[in-house]
Amino acid sequence: MGLRSELHFDAVVIGGGTAGLIAATRLAEGGASVSVLAKGVGSTHLAPGTVDVLGYAPERVEEPGRAVAELAAARPDHPYALIGLDAIGESLAWFAEQVAEGPLPGYRYVGSLERNHLLPTAVGAMRPSTLVPETMAAGDLRSGEPICVVGSRMLRDFHAALCAANLARAGIEARSVEVAFEVDRADQSSLGLARRFDDAAWRAAFAAQLGSLLKPGERVGLPAVLGLADPHGVWSDLRERLGRAVFEIPTLPPSVPGIRLFELLRSALRRNGGRLVLGSEVTGAERADGRVVAVIGHASGRDVRYVASSFVLATGGFGSGAIELGSDWVTRDTVLGLPLRGEPAAGEPRFVPEYLAEQPMSRVGVAVDGQLRAEGAENVAVAGAALPGAVPWRELSGEGIAVASGYRAASTLLSTAAAGAAA
Amino acid sequence: MSADVDVLRSLLRAEELRGSLDHCVKCTICETQCPVSNVSPLFPGPKYAGPQAERYRVADQPSAEWSVDYCSGCGICTQVCPQGVKIAEINAQARNKLKREHGVPLRDRIITRPTWLGRAATPVAPLANLSLRLRPVRILGEKILKVHRDAATPGFAGWRFSRWARKRTSPRTGRKVVYFHNCGTEYYEPWEGQKVVQILEHNGFEVVVPKQDCCGLPLQSSGLFDDARKVVLRLARALAQHVHDEDTIIVGNATSCTLMLKREAREILGLEHDPYLKLVSERTYDICELLLELHDRGELKTDFRPVEEHIAYHAPCQQQGHWVGKPALDLFALIPGLQVSEMTARCCGIAGTYGLKAEKYDIAMNVGRSLFDQIAASGASEVACDSETCRWQITHATQCKSVHPIDYLHRAYGLDG
Numbered sequence: 001m002g003l004r005s006e007l008h009f010d011a012v013v014i015g016g017g018t019a020g021l022i023a024a025t026r027l028a029e030g031g032a033s034v035s036v037l038a039k040g041v042g043s044t045h046l047a048p049g050t051v052d053v054l055g056y057a058p059e060r061v062e063e064p065g066r067a068v069a070e071l072a073a074a075r076p077d078h079p080y081a082l083i084g085l086d087a088i089g090e091s092l093a094w095f096a097e098q099v100a101e102g103p104l105p106g107y108r109y110v111g112s113l114e115r116n117h118l119l120p121t122a123v124g125a126m127r128p129s130t131l132v133p134e135t136m137a138a139g140d141l142r143s144g145e146p147i148c149v150v151g152s153r154m155l156r157d158f159h160a161a162l163c164a165a166n167l168a169r170a171g172i173e174a175r176s177v178e179v180a181f182e183v184d185r186a187d188q189s190s191l192g193l194a195r196r197f198d199d200a201a202w203r204a205a206f207a208a209q210l211g212s213l214l215k216p217g218e219r220v221g222l223p224a225v226l227g228l229a230d231p232h233g234v235w236s237d238l239r240e241r242l243g244r245a246v247f248e249i250p251t252l253p254p255s256v257p258g259i260r261l262f263e264l265l266r267s268a269l270r271r272n273g274g275r276l277v278l279g280s281e282v283t284g285a286e287r288a289d290g291r292v293v294a295v296i297g298h299a300s301g302r303d304v305r306y307v308a309s310s311f312v313l314a315t316g317g318f319g320s321g322a323i324e325l326g327s328d329w330v331t332r333d334t335v336l337g338l339p340l341r342g343e344p345a346a347g348e349p350r351f352v353p354e355y356l357a358e359q360p361m362s363r364v365g366v367a368v369d370g371q372l373r374a375e376g377a378e379n380v381a382v383a384g385a386a387l388p389g390a391v392p393w394r395e396l397s398g399e400g401i402a403v404a405s406g407y408r409a410a411s412t413l414l415s416t417a418a419a420g421a422a423a
Numbered sequence: 424m425s426a427d428v429d430v431l432r433s434l435l436r437a438e439e440l441r442g443s444l445d446h447c448v449k450c451t452i453c454e455t456q457c458p459v460s461n462v463s464p465l466f467p468g469p470k471y472a473g474p475q476a477e478r479y480r481v482a483d484q485p486s487a488e489w490s491v492d493y494c495s496g497c498g499i500c501t502q503v504c505p506q507g508v509k510i511a512e513i514n515a516q517a518r519n520k521l522k523r524e525h526g527v528p529l530r531d532r533i534i535t536r537p538t539w540l541g542r543a544a545t546p547v548a549p550l551a552n553l554s555l556r557l558r559p560v561r562i563l564g565e566k567i568l569k570v571h572r573d574a575a576t577p578g579f580a581g582w583r584f585s586r587w588a589r590k591r592t593s594p595r596t597g598r599k600v601v602y603f604h605n606c607g608t609e610y611y612e613p614w615e616g617q618k619v620v621q622i623l624e625h626n627g628f629e630v631v632v633p634k635q636d637c638c639g640l641p642l643q644s645s646g647l648f649d650d651a652r653k654v655v656l657r658l659a660r661a662l663a664q665h666v667h668d669e670d671t672i673i674v675g676n677a678t679s680c681t682l683m684l685k686r687e688a689r690e691i692l693g694l695e696h697d698p699y700l701k702l703v704s705e706r707t708y709d710i711c712e713l714l715l716e717l718h719d720r721g722e723l724k725t726d727f728r729p730v731e732e733h734i735a736y737h738a739p740c741q742q743q744g745h746w747v748g749k750p751a752l753d754l755f756a757l758i759p760g761l762q763v764s765e766m767t768a769r770c771c772g773i774a775g776t777y778g779l780k781a782e783k784y785d786i787a788m789n790v791g792r793s794l795f796d797q798i799a800a801s802g803a804s805e806v807a808c809d810s811e812t813c814r815w816q817i818t819h820a821t822q823c824k825s826v827h828p829i830d831y832l833h834r835a836y837g838l839d840g
Contacts, residue, residue: 007719035748040505041452185464187471191455254455263767270765277748279502299746301685301704320505 005304009033011413012295012308014282014335015322017042018399019384020314021265022091022406025098027312028274030414035306036274037297039281041262043316048224048250049257051092051131051403053113054080055396064130064400065089065113077342077389079401082370083408088400089113091407092131098268104260106232110134118142120221120249122158124149124166124174128396133257135235139221139247146173148218149249150210154181154188157252158223177213179206193225194256197234207241214242224248224257231260280304282315285336291379292336310379310413313338313366314406317385323364331364333386338374341367342388358391365389371412372405379416381409436695441513446506447474453500453510458740458770459493462789466493469500472517473510480517486524491517493783495774495790496644497740515643515691522646530568534776535641535650541579541610548581571784575773575819577611577811584613588632593624600628601665603684603707605677606637607811615811618833619676619710625836626717626724635661639692640683644775648692655688659700666706673703676710676827678809679741679775686744709742711809711828715750718757727835729760735803736828737766737794737817739810740774751809751828758835764801768794771808773816788820795820807831 009032013024016038028034053064054071061067065085072081080088096109109131111117116128118141126141139147147167151160160176167174181193196202214220220238226248227234239246250257269276277297284296286305294307315322315335324334329350331340342363344350350361365388367375372387374380383405385392392398453469454460460468472491479487491514500510522531533540544551554560561572584604600623608616620630639654662673662684675681684707689695708716717723738749755763771791772778778787798806798821806825808814814825833839 004716004720007716039507041456041503042505045452045455046450187464187467189451189454192461195461254451259455267767275748275753277746279743279746280748281507297746300682300744301707304747 005299005302007035007304007306009035009306009308010417011310011312012037012306013312013314014295015042015312015314015316015384016040016276016278017314017316017384017402018044018261018265019402019406020312021269022095022403023312023314023381023383023410024274025265025269025272026094026407026410027413028269028272030410032414032417034274036269036276037280037282037295037306038276038278040279043319044258044262044265045255046253047255047258047399049133049255049261050119050129050136050250051095051109051399052128052396053088053092053130053400055116055128056394058394060126061116061128063114064116068113075389079387079390079405080397082368082372083404085113087408087411088404091404094407095403096131099264101268101271102264103267104231104264106236107260107264108134108232110137120147120163120167122163122223122249122251124163124170126170130400133231133248133260135226135231135248136224136250136257137247138219138245139249141167141172144173145219145245146175146217147221148214149174149176149221150179151176151223152179152181154183155190155193155223155225156188158190163221163249177210179210179213181206189254190223190225190251190256191228191254191259193223194228197225197227198229200237203234203237204241207238211242214244219245219247221247221249223251224255225251226256228256228260282335287377290377292377295336310381310416312381312383312406312409312413313374313386314383314409315386317365318362319385322386323366325361333366336374336377336380338380339367339376340364340388341375356393358394362391363389372409373412379413381412383409430696432696436690437693440509440690441477441516443507443509444474444477444513447508448506450505452503452505456499456503456769458497458499458772458790459495459786462792463493463786465786466490469494469510469514473500473513474508477513477517480520486517486521489521492521493786494518495770495772495777495783495787497770497774498744499740499769502743502746509690512691515646518646519648527645527647528569530570530780531645531647533568534570534779535645535647536637537606537610537641538637541583541606544579545581545583545610548579552578565781569781570779571781574779574784575815576779577607577815579610580613582613584609584616585632585634587613587617588620593620593628593630596627596629598628599631599671601631601633601662601671601673603635603662603673603675603681604632605675605680605811607677612811615676615827615829618827618829618838619674621838622714622829622832622836623674625838626722631665633661633665638680638683639688640679641776643683643687643691644777651688652692652694655683655692656694656697656700659684659697659703662703663699666702671706672713673707674710674713675707676809676829677811678709678739678745679812681707681709682741682744709745709747709750709809711750711754712745712747714832715753718754724836725757727758727832728837730758730831730835731760732805732831733762733764733803734831735764735766735798735801735806735823737768737771737798737806737808737813739808739813740770742809751807754828754832755807758831761831761835763807764803766794766797766801768797770794771813771816771820773812775812778816787816791816791820798823
């Protein structure tokens with residue numbers, strides 16, 4: 001029989017975060033046979049589950065569409081400049097459709113490039129965000145309705161009083177109440193609570209207790225734990241029982257809306273015929289004639305050679321370890337070894353003292369052309385945090401770049417495949 | 424000299440495994456996926472029991488606490504970790520340390536020996552099966568042996584797969600494949616082994632069935648490492664004898680046992696240096712993995728008849744530990760008429776022998792609850808699943824018939840007569 005351990009696909013996507021799953025789903029929808037190789041679960045479980053397109057540029061952004069256009073004009077090296085506003089809008093609409101077709105009935109994302117939402121964070125800061133789960137939308141701080149933030153001593157890491165006090169400091173009418181959630185363990189996480197909320201009887205008892213603590217005219221901000229199996233149902237039920245607007249506030253990890261997002265994206269991939277190999281780290285690549293021919297996926301006992309006509313590199317940046325800065329001050333793409341761009345020039349500072357400042361080194365990413373094709377490997381497209389030129393945590397642009405570049409990278413590869421077939 | 428180097432290398436690998444805990448960034452992704460900690464407060468979760476508690480475990484000092492005994496060893500935490508921390512493997516070793524310090528219950532010495540049970544019960548199968556169904560016997564078993572009275576136990580087939588295999592000769596095609604049937608096939612479901620052989624022969628293979636025994640996984644997962652090492656090394660030698668050239672491969676249909684041979688025995692039991700096990704590890708395929716690779720090469724026969732059936736598919740945790748995706752789904756897509764609902768709940772709870780244990784049965788049933796609910800909601804008539812203990816648990820909990828994925832290929836090929 002002969003050992004080979006080899007599989008062939010039209011496209012192999014490396015990375016199972018938002019960018020990778022979006023790219024793979026779009027490729028599969030376009031008719032390609034696709035396999036996603038993911039070392040583990042990506043950042044979805046840690047992020048709030050919103051799609052922040054552009055929050056700061058550098059002032060707080062009200063109209064993300066307009067601000068993206070200005071950013072693109074000023075910074076031609078930024079991923080948004082390469083993708084273009086139209087493709088960003090297209091990708092967001094496509095994303096919202098994929099979510100709506102998913103396994104969570106009624107759960108949908110709302111918002112547009114016209115106007116950002118302005119939502120409270122867990123510590124009561126204000127966060128501009130573009131596409132958000134409907135369950136968060138009523139938290140918009142530009143509405144004058146007073147807010148009651150609900151917490152519990154049983155849920156660590158969510159301090160309703162702190163959240164409300166900070167909102168009040170910013171001039172928003174907010175107060176907090178504490179509810180005694182019934183739990184069976186000292187280390188209750190947001191995920192465990194979310195499962196409780198899926199239980200109708202438990203939820204009814206919770207709503208009855210909370211209802212008595214609310215004042216007329218208040219909307220209710222809860223930590224983002226309103227169910228995993230049917231969040232739309234849980235949220236609607238609470239609105240009805242409490243007779244007022246209810247919204248979720250993202251928590252510290254684990255992020256329940258992020259877990260929902262991962263399940264939605266994974267199911268979109270499966271629905272379109274793509275496959276996901278979870279737990280397989282890409283440990284090597286074979287290259288020939290300016291192309292990547294195959295990648296090696298680590299597997300138990302014996303690695304698997306994944307041969308494909310095209311690849312998407314959606315491995316993340318420094319945060320995931322996909323891009324590395326060595327003690328020799330040399331940066332590398334640790335997965336495919338592709339050329340990078342964005343390193344500070346000789347003599348320029350690599351880092352600046354303030355931790356959250358715009359760190360010059362953080363702009364490093366895999367060098368791409370205007371269609372997100374990797375330099376030095378014409379059949380590889382790059383998506384997400386592996387792209388150079390952005391500072392997502394300052395811009396609040398991480399998921400926006402992930403969605404738009406994942407979608408754009410797939411379009412590039414699909415049109416190349418179509419052109420190849422026509423020729 | 425080279426033996427010393429191998430031992431040294433093995434020690435280094437073990438240290439590398441433990442050392443992987445330094446890559447933990449406390450992201451809690453493993454905690455979100457752990458089937459046990461999400462339903463029971465008795466297990467604080469893979470991150471706490473693993474990379475965090477491991478820092479306080481010192482080889483020659485007593486273990487500080489027991490919670491790691493509630494880890495079922497499913498391995499999901501390792502699979503989902505984005506930083507490459509060997510969480511499940513660290514926990515397995517901590518469990519072994521506990522057992523070495525505090526002793527092993529009699530129960531764990533018995534239920535981890537499928538070969539002893541199978542050999543003893545096969546000649547008296549009707550009697551053995553009847554007594555496993557008798558309430559007083561099960562209550563007594565729970566009192567004396569701490570095997571839960573309601574736990575799913577399979578029936579003994581009353582005949583052994585190896586006896587059937589020995590009496591026949593696979594057609595000599597020159598394309599040899601070594602078949603690792605496991606204990607489940609040998610004593611409980613010999614017909615599954617017959618199907619494997621027929622499918623392989625249908626695709627032009629000459630199937631060699633060596634004399635073989637348990638892979639040691641039940642011993643390993645209960646923390647009896649010394650016994651597990653003896654058992655798996657004996658099996659590795661038995662299989663390796665039949666690996667004659669670079670082309671020989673080994674195929675198995677029990678996905679947890681093939682994973683034991685591929686990776687777990689080497690990693691968890693620290694047997695990286697054993698040359699027989701290394702050889703066997705590199706040559707072993709899970710049956711669906713092999714058939715998919717054949718299909719990829721254009722070498723799988725696809726003369727499939729329609730199978731008009733709506734089934735649910737559950738990929739067991741141990742199948743996921745192969746890190747090759749879900750080949751069964753790719754194969755199902757080749758069968759006309761077959762409608763498949765993929766289950767996304769992670770674990771059925773049984774984890775080999777975990778769910779049999781009296782103190783863990785309820786946890787195991789709660790772990791499986793979301794899977795059982797999904798199966799019920801899917802409206803599927805049968806459940807396909809690659810692991811026999813998971814199938815027994817699923818049938819026990821849902822009353823749904825559960826079979827190995829190859830059953831549908833067998834039917835689609837028209838081999839079911």
